[in-house]
Amino acid sequence: MGTGKKEKQRRIRQGDTRDGNLRVKGENFYRNSKRVQFLNMYKGSNDIRNKKGEIVRGADLQDRTIPTARVQPDRRWFNSTRVISQDALKHFREALGETQKDSYQVLLKRNKLPMSLLEEKDRSDSPNANILETESYSQTFGPNAQRKKPRIAASNLEEVAQIIQKDNEQYEEKQELNATLGLMGNQEDEDNGWSNVAKEAIFSKGQSKRIWNELYKVIDSSDVVIHVLDARDPLGTSCKSVEDYMTKETPHKHLIYVLNKCDLVPTWVAAAWVKHLSKRRPTLAFHASITNSFGKGSLIQLLRQFSQLHSDRKQISVGFIGYPNTGKSSIINTLRKKKVCQVAPIPGETKVWQYITLMKKIFLIDCPGIVPPSTKDTEEDILLRGVVRVENVTNAEQYIPSLLSRCQVKHLERTYEISGWDDATDFLQMLARKQGRLLKGGEPDESGVAKQVLTDFNRGKIPWFMLPPEKEEEEKIKEESKNKERIKKRSNEADETSQEKKTKTS
Incomplete structure (x- = not known):
């Protein structure tokens, strides 16, 4: 349709009988405003000269005239900066630094606060290189x-x-x-006679890469992280490296302690541990049970307060972390009043993380148990914390002496109804003969009985607990005073006997 004849034939063929001039090829043939603007861009790209050849108007992007380099006198140029005095900066660092370190105060809208000023330090020396x-x-x-x-x-x-x-x-x-899988493997160097090669493979449970990945998922997805501790040994079951990681990498997330299994220790011991740990983080005592629980109302009320702090969000997520067999899944079942997580009195029952709905604005996240690697922990410490399944341990009788040192004699006598043993071997032999667990030839089954005692120890059948540092000092002072009184009594009795002998001889 380049000529008028073809255009006319096309209109007749299509039945278009409208009046009007036929558009023929030439000026403005099927040309719209966008096309005209595009063509004018090429026309205006050359410079314009006069009769003498002087440039009247330069081409686009080729103008050599110098513009007036004067900044507009507007205060909006200085809105993004602020200058304060050193006294005000010092006061800000002291006030906000105390608030940031306090675990009972919460900084709302941290993104709008200059938190980087707290980490910066004024350099007294000159930055010039010599x-x-x-x-x-x-x-x-x-x-x-x-x-x-x-x-x-x-x-x-x-x-x-x-x-x-x-x-x-x-x-x-x-x-x-690199050997301990990431940021949380800060080991403390101490030569205690153990090496990673000498330990059994069973004592490396809870340190695999898969479990570390699950822990990172829970920390990243949670707004509030609950560190579950065993009330019998809170310091032994605390993950210090995980806390340091959260303090450094995620300071905006809340971390609280929950002392689970407080029914296995006396009330004054649980209260002392709550008082001791509350200096570091908010701490609650808890007893996980669907029918007869303790501390459930306090924990739910605390979670509701955290949801009110994050009122700009539709919901918050609460993650549970800690050592294996400390009762993380049991706490979730207690909060929900039904069995939503698989639980068992053995470590490693929870394999992957899972989301559970507590209420409309609060979600719970269950996490597998994690064991931070440390060179300070011996095989006895790892076994007696309930990290390892006792049935998979070889030569279980070698860990009985450390168990007897942690428990009181009266508790063992009351539990197994035996008394008068001299050492760990004698204890195992007496218990094996009492229960009738004998091998061929009438020899006592020390290995089987040792595994039974370790299982009873981890499941709470044998009473035991660790004292807080303050209570340990008080107990030491009391023991020293008692020993002094005993020595005085003995010396007084010796003096009295000596005087009686003198009087008799005289």
């Missing part, structure tokens, strides 16, 4: 230059030694972190 102390100007830049770049890392031999020592420490820490 280049000439390292190498002279002639050796670096002159005709006798020996290096292309000056070495400004250290100015004397002492600084070189410090830098080398620091690099070695960083390398060792990196090697330890």
Whole structure:
């Protein structure tokens, strides 16, 4: 349809009988405003000259005229900055620093606060590098230059030694972190006679990469993290490396302690531990039971307060972390009043994380038990914390002496109805003969009885607990005073007997 004849034939063929001029190829043939603007862009790209050849108007992006480089006098240029005095900055750091460290106060809208000012420190020394102390100007830049770049890392031999020592420490820490799977594997160096190679494979449970990934998922998905502790040994079942990780990487998330299994310890011991741990984090005592629980109302009320703090969100998520067999899934079942999580008196029952709805605005997240690797923990500590399944341990009788040292004799006598043993071997033999657990030839089954005693210890059939540091000091003072009184009584009795003998002889 390039000519008028073809256009006319097309209109006849299509039955278009409208009056009007036929559009023929030429000017404005099927051309809209966008096309015209596009073509004018090419026309206006050249410069315009007069008769003499002088440029009247330069081409686009080729104008050589210098613009007036004057900033508009507007205060909006300075709205994004603020200058304060050093006294005000010091007051801000002290006030906000105390609030940030206090676990009972919450900073709302942290994104609108200059939190970076708390980490910055004023440098008293000059930031200028002492280049000439390292190498002279002639050796670096002159005709006798020996290096292309000056070495400004250290100015004397002492600084070189410090830098080398620091690099070695960083390398060792990196090697330890690689061996313990990530940020939370801060091990404390201590030569206690144990090595990772010498330990059995069963004592590495709770440290696999899969479980660490589950823990990271729970921490990332939670607004409030509940650290579940065993009331019998709260310090032994606390994950210090996880707390340090959250303090450094996720300071905006709330972390609280829950002392579970408080029914296995006396009331004054649970109250003392709550008082001791409350100095670090908010702490609650709890007894997980669907029918007869303790501390359930306090925990739900605390979670509702956290949901009110995050009123801008539709719901909040609460994650449960801690050692295996501390009762994380049991607490969730207690809050829901029914069995929504699989529970068992053995470690490692929870395999993956799972979401549970508590109420409209609060969701609970169950997490597998995690065991932070540490060189300070011995095999006895790991076994007696309930981390390992006792039936899979070889030579269980070797851990009975440490168990007897933690328990009182009267509790063992009351539980097994035996008395008068001398050592751990004698204890196992007496218990085996009482229960009739004998091997071929009438020999006592020490290994089987030892596993039974360890199982009873972990499941709470044998009473035992650890005292807080304050109570331990008080008990030591009381024992010392009792020992002094006994010594005085003995000395007084000895003096009385000696005087009686003198009177008789006289």
